[in-house]
Amino acid sequence: MASIASRPLLGEVEQLVLLAVLRLGDGAYAVPIRALIRSEAGVELSRGTIYVTLERLERKGYVSSWFSNPQAVRGGKARRLFRLKPPGIAALRASKRAVDRLAEGTAVAVHEERRKA
Amino acid sequence: MMRWLARAVIRLAPRGWREAVARDLEEEATGGRRSDGWLAWQALCVTVRWRWTFGGEALVSDLRYAARALLCAHWFALGAAATFALGIGVNVAVFSATDRMTFRPLPYADPGRLFIVQEANPDTGETYGRLPALWAVLARGRVAGIEDLGSVGYFTAVGYALAPEPDAPVVIKLVSATHNVLQILGVTPVRGRGFTEDDARQHRPLALLSYEQWQQDFGGRDDVLEARVYRNGQPVDVVGVLPQGFMPPAAGAAQSYGLSLDDNLMQTATVRDGSYPLLVRLTPAATPQSVQAAFAPIVGEYERRLPPPPPGRNIFHPTARLTPLGDFMFGPFRNYVWVVAIAGGLVLLVACVNLAGLMLVRGRSREHETAVRVALGASTARILRAAVFEALIVAALGAGVGIGVIAASNRALRVLLPTLFVSYTEPLTDPRVVGFALLAVTASAALSGALPGVRLARVDVLPALQAVAGRLRAGRLRGGAALLAAEAAIGVILVTGAALTSRSLIGLMRTDVGFNPVDLQPVTILFPWDAHQPEATRLHQYRRALEVLRGLPGVEAAAAADVLPIEGARGNPFGGGYRGGYQQGQRWQVTDQFFRVMGMRVLAGRTFTTSEVQPAADVAVLSQRGAALVWPGIRPRDVVGRVLTFPGETPLEVIGVVSDVRSSYAAAPDPSLYVPVRTDGFKRLMYVARVQPGGAVPVSRLRDRLRQQVAEPTLVAAGDELARLRAGLRDQRFRAVLFSTFGMVGLALAAVGLYAVASFEVGVRRQELGVRLSLGARPRDLARQVLRESLKPVLLGVATGLLVSLWAARFLQVFLYQVDARDPGTYLIVAATLVATAAVAAWRPARRAAHTDPAVVLRAQ
Numbered sequence: 001m002a003s004i005a006s007r008p009l010l011g012e013v014e015q016l017v018l019l020a021v022l023r024l025g026d027g028a029y030a031v032p033i034r035a036l037i038r039s040e041a042g043v044e045l046s047r048g049t050i051y052v053t054l055e056r057l058e059r060k061g062y063v064s065s066w067f068s069n070p071q072a073v074r075g076g077k078a079r080r081l082f083r084l085k086p087p088g089i090a091a092l093r094a095s096k097r098a099v100d101r102l103a104e105g106t107a108v109a110v111h112e113e114r115r116k117a
Numbered sequence: 118m119m120r121w122l123a124r125a126v127i128r129l130a131p132r133g134w135r136e137a138v139a140r141d142l143e144e145e146a147t148g149g150r151r152s153d154g155w156l157a158w159q160a161l162c163v164t165v166r167w168r169w170t171f172g173g174e175a176l177v178s179d180l181r182y183a184a185r186a187l188l189c190a191h192w193f194a195l196g197a198a199a200t201f202a203l204g205i206g207v208n209v210a211v212f213s214a215t216d217r218m219t220f221r222p223l224p225y226a227d228p229g230r231l232f233i234v235q236e237a238n239p240d241t242g243e244t245y246g247r248l249p250a251l252w253a254v255l256a257r258g259r260v261a262g263i264e265d266l267g268s269v270g271y272f273t274a275v276g277y278a279l280a281p282e283p284d285a286p287v288v289i290k291l292v293s294a295t296h297n298v299l300q301i302l303g304v305t306p307v308r309g310r311g312f313t314e315d316d317a318r319q320h321r322p323l324a325l326l327s328y329e330q331w332q333q334d335f336g337g338r339d340d341v342l343e344a345r346v347y348r349n350g351q352p353v354d355v356v357g358v359l360p361q362g363f364m365p366p367a368a369g370a371a372q373s374y375g376l377s378l379d380d381n382l383m384q385t386a387t388v389r390d391g392s393y394p395l396l397v398r399l400t401p402a403a404t405p406q407s408v409q410a411a412f413a414p415i416v417g418e419y420e421r422r423l424p425p426p427p428p429g430r431n432i433f434h435p436t437a438r439l440t441p442l443g444d445f446m447f448g449p450f451r452n453y454v455w456v457v458a459i460a461g462g463l464v465l466l467v468a469c470v471n472l473a474g475l476m477l478v479r480g481r482s483r484e485h486e487t488a489v490r491v492a493l494g495a496s497t498a499r500i501l502r503a504a505v506f507e508a509l510i511v512a513a514l515g516a517g518v519g520i521g522v523i524a525a526s527n528r529a530l531r532v533l534l535p536t537l538f539v540s541y542t543e544p545l546t547d548p549r550v551v552g553f554a555l556l557a558v559t560a561s562a563a564l565s566g567a568l569p570g571v572r573l574a575r576v577d578v579l580p581a582l583q584a585v586a587g588r589l590r591a592g593r594l595r596g597g598a599a600l601l602a603a604e605a606a607i608g609v610i611l612v613t614g615a616a617l618t619s620r621s622l623i624g625l626m627r628t629d630v631g632f633n634p635v636d637l638q639p640v641t642i643l644f645p646w647d648a649h650q651p652e653a654t655r656l657h658q659y660r661r662a663l664e665v666l667r668g669l670p671g672v673e674a675a676a677a678a679d680v681l682p683i684e685g686a687r688g689n690p691f692g693g694g695y696r697g698g699y700q701q702g703q704r705w706q707v708t709d710q711f712f713r714v715m716g717m718r719v720l721a722g723r724t725f726t727t728s729e730v731q732p733a734a735d736v737a738v739l740s741q742r743g744a745a746l747v748w749p750g751i752r753p754r755d756v757v758g759r760v761l762t763f764p765g766e767t768p769l770e771v772i773g774v775v776s777d778v779r780s781s782y783a784a785a786p787d788p789s790l791y792v793p794v795r796t797d798g799f800k801r802l803m804y805v806a807r808v809q810p811g812g813a814v815p816v817s818r819l820r821d822r823l824r825q826q827v828a829e830p831t832l833v834a835a836g837d838e839l840a841r842l843r844a845g846l847r848d849q850r851f852r853a854v855l856f857s858t859f860g861m862v863g864l865a866l867a868a869v870g871l872y873a874v875a876s877f878e879v880g881v882r883r884q885e886l887g888v889r890l891s892l893g894a895r896p897r898d899l900a901r902q903v904l905r906e907s908l909k910p911v912l913l914g915v916a917t918g919l920l921v922s923l924w925a926a927r928f929l930q931v932f933l934y935q936v937d938a939r940d941p942g943t944y945l946i947v948a949a950t951l952v953a954t955a956a957v958a959a960w961r962p963a964r965r966a967a968h969t970d971p972a973v974v975l976r977a978q
Binding site for chain 1: 170
């Protein structure tokens with residue numbers, strides 16, 4: 001029997017954003033995160049959702065952020081970049097495992113039902 | 118690249134994100150060649166989403182901060198909440214009592230097309246309570262622009278119910294109405310049916326009960342349609358129940374009145390007949406002006422049919438005037454409502470100003486704390502918000518207490534409120550009343566928290582941080598003087614109102630009503646109505662009842678009249694009905710001893726002897742004003758012996774002149790003509806009994822004796838004249854109590870505000886005062902200086918308040934009785950009271966200034 005997690009599992013959007021941050025490595029900020037989720041997961045998230053989710057993940061301690069060097073012009077602005085922290089990786093892993101275990105055996109059933117129909 | 122709009126929007130985003138979001142959006146805009154509008158829109162979407170998700174946390178934390186701050190200063194919070202309890206409580210009460218009369222549309226279909234036609238005198242602009250009935254008859258179907266017309270009588274048409282139990286008569290009030298009134302109003306009864314033309318043609322005595330009467334007097338019984346009520350002794354069948362919230366479309370009628378069918382209002386059509394004002398529904402295309410013009414030929418036809426006026430008599434050529442139904446029903450009360458509402462608003466305003474002043478003072482002593490918050494990154498908006506939240510908590514607390522008190526003391530308030538208000542008062546749970554309460558709380562919080570919040574947010578961080586925590590920094594309290602002046606000005610207005618209304622009430626209570634109301638009881642005795650009974654038999658029956666009343670133990674004397682002039686009801690026209698006469702005087706038919714029983718004074722001549730009353734002789738007694746109306750400028754004793762002639766009547770010899778009688782302390786006495794009771798057209802008698810001191814008419818014994826000696830009566834009841842007169846002062850008493858309470862609160866708040874500000878100023882200037890004392894300044898001079906400086910804004914406020922009161926006097930004048938609203942003496946006393954109160958409030962801080970110990974102050978530095 002699986003151990004009961006003390007924290008609730010990640011939400012769907014949180015999973016997507018965390019995975020995107022993981023894949024983007026050092027270049028993870030809002031614009032490429034949104035683009036990656038759209039191209040790879042086929043999900044269109046609003047900009048606001050991305051920022052709010054990133055803030056929430058940071059408050060939970062799953063990601064950390066820092067500011068890049070500003071643009072080399074007058075009044076140039078900095079990017080806010082994100083990186084996964086160990087608790088974030090652990091949370092991703094727990095979520096994935098929970099989904100896998102729940103889905104065990106159902107894939108065949110779904111497949112067979114479709115064939116019957 | 119990033120245009121100003123997007124930049125402005127981005128500023129609303131949280132600090133940690135502003136730059137990054139701007140950079141991201143710019144990057145996308147450049148890549149995708151997006152417009153500036155797109156940029157601004159995206160910035161807005163992101164910011165709104167952010168605030169929506171995380172804004173609540175800051176809000177809750179600000180609210181908790183405000184609550185903690187108030188807990189630390191609980192006395193301050195409780196005091197401020199008490200003033201708001203009064204301010205908001207009063208306004209909610211006023212709103213709930215007046216909403217229906219003032220702000221809501223009338224509960225009829227398309228009420229904008231409903232008007233009342235009245236007879237108007239174009240020379241004076243006056244309108245009259247009655248209108249020639251001929252107008253109504255002639256206007257039917259002949260005036261363009263009128264869809265339908267009917268008439269509604271006054272609520273003096275009183276019904277007496279013998280239901281639900283035959284032995285316990287319940288008085289219900291009915292307003293007489295023509296059969297088509299409900300159709301004109303577009304109202305359908307909830308039970309039974311309305312009146313029909315057929316009912317009217319057959320003169321069926323029918324009534325429609327109001328929903329309130331059905332619920333309260335008949336217990337909401339299903340068999341209410343089988344109930345029977347009696348109107349002036351005549352049985353009346355109940356045919357239906359009006360919907361809840363229905364208002365009888367009559368001036369000053371309470372919501373709980375039902376309707377009784379009376380098509381006579383529109384069918385009698387001789388030149389002398391009077392009718393009640395016409396209720397008309399205009400066609401959608403018609404305007405009041407066009408209909409008014411269309412009435413001209415009818416008025417002309419009426420004038421042609423009139424008999425020629427007596428020689429030397431001025432007559433006017435009347436016109437028809439259309440008044441919107443709402444104005445007709447509540448017009449006279451709306452002014453009153455506005456005065457009460459404005460006074461209530463002023464109390465709330467003074468509470469707000471006072472809280473603002475107190476918070477301003479408190480804010481200065483919390484400068485250090487605020488500076489720390491600003492240094493840690495609190496934005497201007499959050500400092501401001503915390504201040505408004507403090508005010509909001511105080512206001513909400515106050516509102517809760519205030520509304521709770523109103524709800525608990527509902528019965529007491531109903532006794533105090535003017536009668537008409539009580540009938541139209543909404544319950545406190547009504548959504549509009551709740552909405553108003555919330556609005557009042559929010560508005561007053563914003564009003565009182567804004568100025569202190571802005572001042573707090575503008576704190577000079579560095580010096581405030583350098584100063585020792587908890588110690589006041591030097592520097593004047595900016596905005597304090599203005600608040601004090603405002604408080605004093607509002608205080609003056611409220612106290613002036615209190616002084617004027619109280620003087621008016623006292624004056625009224627001393628008014629001579631022209632008769633002696635002590636131990637005087639009006640007695641109602643009704644016998645079953647029989648239309649076929651000869652008038653002489655009926656008169657004989659009522660005269661025998663008078664003898665029974667006179668023979669009762671405890672009754673010293675008794676008399677009767679067709680209508681009692683003391684009950685506010687009107688008798689017959691003074692001049693026998695010739696044109697214009699009914700608007701000027703009243704004729705009363707009385708029995709012997711009437712003047713003695715009433716305690717009226719005989720000014721000249723004598724009153725009726727028993728032989729003159731039975732049978733009625735051609736003699737008359739005039740009241741003082743009646744004599745002045747007929748023979749202006751002639752002394753009462755010279756009037757005696759003259760002969761009064763009315764067209765078509767036997768001449769009357771005037772045998773005496775008596776004092777004028779008022780039906781209430783505030784009512785102007787009607788010019789009156791008293792004649793002996795006549796058999797012609799006799800309907801009934803109303804009795805008045807003089808009882809032994811402190812005694813009362815034994816009603817049950819009277820009923821028994823009437824049953825044995827005369828006939829089975831329909832109704833026997835006795836009232837207390839003195840109590841009725843005093844109840845008539847209810848409106849005046851209400852206004853006096855209201856303004857006195859408001860005035861006291863205004864005065865107390867002004868004093869509290871001044872005390873707080875003056876104490877603060879002295880505290881801030883302790884060092885300066887110490888130095889000046891050590892340099893040889895006299896303590897007395899210092900005290901005087903503090904007093905002078907504190908009183909300066911108060912004097913300014915008092916002057917402003919006096920000017921505003923003088924301007925507003927014209928609105929208050931209507932409600933005052935024999936008191937000039939611009940009486941200089943009153944204003945002088947009010948100003949002196951305000952200044953004296955302010956001086957007392959500033960006295961303690963001034964004394965403290967004088968008793969500053971230089972050694973202590975200087976050592977503390």
